[in-house]
Amino acid sequence: MTGISLALLAANPFGQKNSLSAAQLALIQQKYGVASSSIDPLVPAAIDCSRIKQLGIDRQENLRAGAIMIFCGLSEGGKASHGKAFSKLAKKLLSPLAFGSTDVDLITGAESFPNVTQSETFTTANPDNPNQIVVAYNDSRGRNFTPINISGASVSTDGGTTFTRLTKANGQSPFDNTFGDPVVLYHKPSGNWVTVWLDAACGGQGLGGYKSLTPDDPNSWTHFCAFNEGSADRES
Structure with a gap:
C-alpha cells in the first residue's frame, strides 16, 4: 500500500x-x-x-x-513528516539509482533561505559541440523578486564535468517574469539555444521563453512569446 x-x-x-x-x-x-x-x-x-x-x-x-x-483551501501544502520509520522507507524508495559517474552540482553561487528549492530538470546537449550542455529547471530563488522569476538554468562548457548557474548582476536568472515548467532545446539551423516557460509577459500565463547564441552568458538571453493566453499549463 x-x-x-x-x-x-x-x-x-x-x-x-x-x-x-x-x-x-x-x-x-x-x-x-x-x-x-x-x-x-x-x-x-x-x-x-x-x-x-x-x-x-x-x-x-x-x-x-x-x-x-x-x-483557496482546496489542497494541502507541504509539511514536515514526523514519522521516522516512514521517512526512512520513503527515502529508500525514492532514492535515485546509480546512473553514470559522480554527481555534479548544478546550483552554484549564493543561496538565500527559504528560496533554496530547485526541481524538474530538462537537459539538452549541443549535437555539434557535446561539451556544451544546458540544464533548465524550476528555481525558487526569484520567488519573491519583482518581477517574479522561478525559472533557472545551468550551463556546462566541459561536457558536464562542471556547471555554472546562470545569474545576472541582480542575483537572478535571465528568465524574468516566468513561472517555471522548463523546456530547453538547441535549434541546429540557427545555432540558438531556446528555453520555454510559463510566461507572464505572454498574455498573463502563456508560453514564452528566452533564446541565446551564447548560453553561458546570462546577459545574452532575449525574450520571445510563443503563445499568448492566461492559463497555459505545463508545456513540458
Whole structure:
C-alpha cells in the first residue's frame, strides 16, 4: 500500500482533486470569495476562488495552479513528516539509482533561505559541440523578486564535468517574469539555444521563453512569446 500511496503522490503532488462539486464551490465562495490580497507571489491578488473550476485551475499541474489551490483551501501544502520509520522507507524508495559517474552540482553561487528549492530538470546537449550542455529547471530563488522569476538554468562548457548557474548582476536568472515548467532545446539551423516557460509577459500565463547564441552568458538571453493566453499549463 505504501508503494501505491507514493505513486499516487507523485502523480498528484499538490493533492489536487480532479474536479470540484457544487457544494465545494459554494463553500469556497462563502469562505474565501475574491481574495483582495495574497501573501504568495504566485497567487494573483484578485484571485476569485469560486471560479477555480471555471478557469480550469483544478485540472492544471503547474506551480502557480498548485499555489492557488493551496491558497483557496482546496489542497494541502507541504509539511514536515514526523514519522521516522516512514521517512526512512520513503527515502529508500525514492532514492535515485546509480546512473553514470559522480554527481555534479548544478546550483552554484549564493543561496538565500527559504528560496533554496530547485526541481524538474530538462537537459539538452549541443549535437555539434557535446561539451556544451544546458540544464533548465524550476528555481525558487526569484520567488519573491519583482518581477517574479522561478525559472533557472545551468550551463556546462566541459561536457558536464562542471556547471555554472546562470545569474545576472541582480542575483537572478535571465528568465524574468516566468513561472517555471522548463523546456530547453538547441535549434541546429540557427545555432540558438531556446528555453520555454510559463510566461507572464505572454498574455498573463502563456508560453514564452528566452533564446541565446551564447548560453553561458546570462546577459545574452532575449525574450520571445510563443503563445499568448492566461492559463497555459505545463508545456513540458
